[in-house]
Amino acid sequence: MKPQRVVALINKELKRTFRELAVLFMIFLFPAVFVLTFGVAFGGLGGTQPAYSIGVVNLDKENMANFTQSFLEALSATKILSIQVYFDNQTAQIDLSQGKVQAVMVISPEFSQSLVSYHKAPDDP
Structure with a gap:
């Protein structure tokens, strides 16, 4: 054409x-x-960001470098998440089903150990 x-x-x-x-x-x-x-x-019209209520179950009891506490402080510093710490998963799940929290995050028992091993050799999977 x-x-x-x-x-x-x-x-x-x-x-x-x-x-x-x-x-x-x-x-x-x-x-x-x-x-x-x-x-x-x-x-929304107000320009404010809503805060989401998150339940965190910390199963990591090691105090290697207090990575878990630093992680939770970093999450709270975002001002988007309102962190509520639980000591057992069952209580967190009950609050989730009742609508007191919008999500539950479980920190595994090996969390600090995996961070330490990552910092020692970040290129080694």
Whole structure:
């Protein structure tokens, strides 16, 4: 197909598109309304970020370098998570089912040990 015919076809379709109001609405106004609606629904208008209540079950009882405490402090410092520490998984699961926390994270007993071994040899899987 010759380039002049392609350009003529594009011009014809553009003219036809811009003459129909319904098509213009779907091209320009609908996406703007869609973005605004979902922005208000999921982003909120106040600009504040909600804090999520997270239950943390710490099964790591080692005090190697207190990695677990540093990890929990780093999570709390994000201001997105509100950390509630549990000493057993059953209590955390009960609070989760009652809606007192939105998620439960279980820190394994080998957490500190795995961090120490990673720092010794980060390239060794």
